[in-house]
Amino acid sequence: MLTFVDKINAQVANSAVGRWFRLEGCGHPRERVGSRFFTEIRAGITTWAAMAYIISVNASILSDSGGNCVCPTGDGCVTDDTYLLCVQEVRRDLITTTAAVSALASFLMGFWANLPVGLAPGLGLNAYFAYSIVGFHGTGKTTYGEALAAVFLEGWIFFILSIFGLRQWLARAMPQSLVMAVGAGIGLFIAFIGLSSGNLGVIGGSTATFVGLGGCKPEDFLPDLPFYCNSRVLQNPTVWLGIFAGGIFTTFLMLYRIRGAILMGIFLVAIISWPRNTAVTYFPHTPAGDDLFDFFKKVVSFHPLSRIGNALDYSSYSTGRVWYALITVNTTGTLYSMAKFAGLRDPVTMDFENSTIAYCVDAFSISMGALMGTSPVTAFVESATGISEGGKTGITAMVVGVMFFISVFFAPIFASIPGWATGGALVIVGCLMIRNVREINWDYVGDAVPAFLTLIIIPLTYNIAYGVIAGIITYLLLNFVPYVIRKCTGDRIVPPGYETGEKWKVPPGGFAPLWMRNLARGETRIWLEDGADRPKEDPNNSHSISMESLNDKHVQEPGMMRSESLGRQ
Incomplete structure (x- = not known):
């Protein structure tokens, strides 16, 4: 007897929604084996739980650039209370921006590309944007507005390259050892940021080596050099709170494959840090602490963009400095590293289903994110958690988008997560990304x-x-x-x-994207996939793949369709 869930799954699969997303039972020649409506919803929530940490982490990293706050002395203004209050406002804006652009990008990826891939501002990309281009508190080569203008222009350039297949082809043409090394290097970079001052604070205590042990209390900082320790390293209780509650506890949860472990670890540390009269409080009785606590008490509130919305400096296109940022900010290699890490690429062509549409959505989201004040958007490796839960279609990514949209209205909560809560998460993500070295x-x-x-x-x-x-x-x-x-x-x-x-060779699968191949052979439906809506072949002449061989894969590609997994019927 069919259960209620089975009946709903069957009804959705037999509807226009089921046929659009190719749920199993919809009758499409390339319906996706094992895809169920409720399974897709569960997978989407799982992916969001694994990705939600980016809301606070991205805001924490990008706010280190100072946004469009102006430091009058040009030395970083690390002791200027007025400047630091401005930076706090930028961080709150970035909470809203991160959740909003992640919602938009993930929803579009699911609806148009039909892939179970969540998108958000990329880790590593945001660090490069904040520390290498804009610089800590605006001490880099370009201003925040100029960097955003470069990201905005980059998105549209990538959109054009994606339409003509050049972006996908170039990424596939790179030697895979270099692609994997980029992903692993970003992992080390992210872990280093997580251990540094502003997060866990474990390292960064020496002015001679710029590393060494840190983690001392504020009264033990060197004069005029915040975060550099004069003595008594690793004495700050927030360091140990972040290490054990945010790092070790999270790792134990991951050890038993508990979904959303990183998010749980972050909130555990944050909750411990919220009471005001403790040694690890995030809300000290100072003007800055009072301002943070007043915003935190709102709990549920929509925080509009007051500082970074449409902060692009278009005039910088004629200065030449924006072109430096444009050339050096590039998400293609990172995106393909993430696709490989999540097992989304075809092992033969090194491409994935609907790659042209997916890259166009990615490029469009990059430009929209720049308008809202954030660094480039890219696919997240945490999408693999939803895929392992059974997510096979774009419904998964659309659910991710809806969950991020709901998160927009909880900005006071996400804005009140301290750096020592997210530091452990950065180290763990870096640990996961370093696994790319196995493919070198x-x-x-x-x-x-x-x-x-x-x-x-x-x-x-x-x-x-x-x-x-x-x-x-x-x-x-x-x-x-x-x-x-x-x-x-x-x-x-x-x-x-x-x-x-x-x-370094021409990759298999050809250069021209799908729409060009269809146009060349006179097919007016330029996005029609090969073999779709065409007579099925004789099963006696098909080359089927056994289910046993599919089960050997660690993560099944989201583009795996019925005709590919079972052979043409």
């Missing part, structure tokens, strides 16, 4: 050295672009010269292991 070809020096330089230079220079540039230049030097020698000597002089190295 360590057996050939021509791949290993560029990859290693990429992942080590990113955190040590506090700059993602420097690591990427070092990796690409080293790769070209180490592999182009042997290629020339090999050709000149008729394959007589070849370095050992050269044949096992990853070559």
